[in-house]
Amino acid sequence: MSADGESQQDAPSPYLTVREAAAYLHLNEKTLYAMIQDSGIPATKVTGKWLFPRKLLDDWLLESTHGGVLADRLLIAGSDDPWLAHSIARLAQRADDGTLIAYSPCGTRKGLALLAQRRANACPIHWGEAQHATRRHALLLREYTGSANWVMVQLALREQGVMLSRALAPVSDLAELLARRPLLIQRGPGAGSQHFFTQACTAAGIAAPDATQTAATEREAAFMVASGAGDCAPGTRAAAGEFNLHFLPLGSEALDLVMPRTLYFRALLQQLLAELASDDSRDLAERLGGYDLAPLGRLREASTA
Secondary structure: OOOOOOOHHHOOOOEEOHHHHHHHHOOOHHHHHHHHHHOOOOOEEEOOEEEEEHHHHHHHHHHOOOOOOOOOEEEEEOOOOHHHHHHHHHHHHHOOOOOEEEEEOOOHHHHHHHHHOOOOOEEEEOOOEHHHHHHHHHHHHOOOOOHHHEEEEEEEEEEEEEEEOOOOOOOOOHHHHHHOOOOEEEEOOOOHHHHHHHHHHHHOOOOOOOEEEEEOOHHHHHHHHHOOOOOEEEEEHHHHHHOOOEEEEEEEEEEEEEEEHHHHOOHHHHHHHHHHOOHHHHHHHHHHOOEEOOOOOOEEOOOOO
16 A cells, blocks of 8 residues: 555556547547547557557647647757757757756657657757758658658758778778778667768678777767777767867768657747857857758758659
8 A cells, every 4th residue: 555545556557548548538539549640649559559658648738738838848859960969058058947958869760769759849860861861851750650740940961971080091982991990889770870871881882890889979989989999980070070080971961850840830949940040050060060051941841752
């Protein structure tokens, strides 16, 4: 028995079945099934059956009210980027007391998973070469529940490649680099930088080398190379420049910010876009290197048609 006399068995389950969730929301079950796909209602499938976290349902209801009751919160999770991180930090410093602005650089796929679970408000992504970004990003988003109600805002084009230690002499191409059998620091399989590197190896007809260690973020990978834990790591020119590393460019990629349509009109999101477009932010992008901010603020077509 608990201190208030209620047994744990009598406590309500934190997860609702389809029938229970439909009753909780005053909907019929057919409508609820449709909302899983169309409205991003928080749900997860376990052994073929849908379950609905009660707490996330409550958050979803509150967030669906006029203007959103959580308008003083902006949680960003996804791809790591030095320029974006510095801009988010500046915005957070100027925000009113009680306003929460946070950035978790956990990689493209994990960020999208958190967005689908409504644990994050927005997700920066990059997935392959810039020229194919509209189609590839849209196809990637389709793998996640609720993505029909998401939009993509373009942030920048970035130089993607391999960050090289200062001890490793400059190399002309990927084949020459890998022929030297360097100690590679890799990123996780859901990271856009690792995806780009693997695709570049495949396009060059080269087997990607085994890695010595895995870095949680791009900036951690850069630090590990700079501190001698490895010779090289997939990453951007900006991350390499931040840690005074050499850089082997492999191509250009698009950095996009994904979010629910309703969030796009939020004051905090618009403030972030304004911060990114500011003179200070543009100057920072130029000093870091490898950015083209021409696309900043444009909505990207979500359809792959």
